[in-house]
Amino acid sequence: MNKGAILRARLAQDGVIAAPGIYDHISLLVAQSVGFEALYASGYWGTASAMGEPDVGIAGMSDFVRTFGGFAARSQAPLIADADTGFGSLANLAHAVRAYQVAGIAAMQIEDQPFPKICGHVGRAVSAPKEEMLTRIAVALEARGDGDMLIIARTDARRSEGIDAAIDRLDAYGKAGADIVFLEAPQSADEVAMAAKALAKPLMLNAAPAAAMPVLEPSQYEALGAKIVIYPSGAPLAAAAAAQGFYEALQQGRATSDGPPAYDFGAISKLLGMDDIIALQDRHGGA
Secondary structure: OOHHHHHHHHHOOOOOEEEEEEOOHHHHHHHHHHOOOOEEEOHHHHHHHHHOOOOOOOOOHHHHHHHHHHHHHHOOOOEEEEOOOOOOOHHHHHHHHHHHHHHOOOEEEEEOOOOOOOOOOOOOOOOOOHHHHHHHHHHHHHHHOOOOOEEEEEEOHHHHHOHHHHHHHHHHHHHOOOOEEEEOOOOOHHHHHHHHHHOOOOEEEEOOOOOOOOOOOHHHHHHHOOOEEEEOOHHHHHHHHHHHHHHHHHHOOOOOOOOOOOOOHHHHHHHHOHHHHHHHHHHHOOO
16 A cells, blocks of 8 residues: 555544654654654755755755655655645646655645745745636646545635635635645634634644644644644754754863753664664675
């Protein structure tokens, strides 16, 4: 069973899916060692990690496919991957859908911002006309064909158009064939519950510290009716804080920081597969 089919089967079961964000291969391997039902690769953190640039559409389709396809190849869990607005034209979107499928990505997230986009947690984020997004969904479904990859339709309309308009959009996106609908930037728990009650398709949320709504526990989101909750920022923000602590300590003449303990080097080597390489060399007597 491929990863899309695995994710589809899990969506049919009870319980919320909490998907942590990964942004490079080490974060992927560490998350995998802990064990999750799905992982999430965001355009924000993928662009930040690979390019050191903000999430404003600088990374293109080939960048996303190369980075996220590499994650999917190494991940044992289904990978949910950002695809911005579809990377430009409808032809670009169709090409991206096929490329994401070939890469083994389980679910592809498309948003309803105009092209070029900007991070959804920036006040300038707005949505394109609803009809434009409905066309994107139709193109994505046609390009997917009978494949198992799920199509996630996200709306950024909450900030600019209000919660009722955002729910109306998601309802239309679900009826157009999107497998999962994604409400970005709800302002309260009541809005989440309202959306979950109104929508027939599984509801996805973004637990981001930059949002107006506080980050909740997975069980709390489940109680509100959400089916998938991504936590894209926790690991990269923690890693950046730990790195800054080390760099500042070293600049001050100390070799260790006062922050959290460092990850064990031997454990990282094991995650990377060093033990398997040594075993291979031992079996065959080579380097």
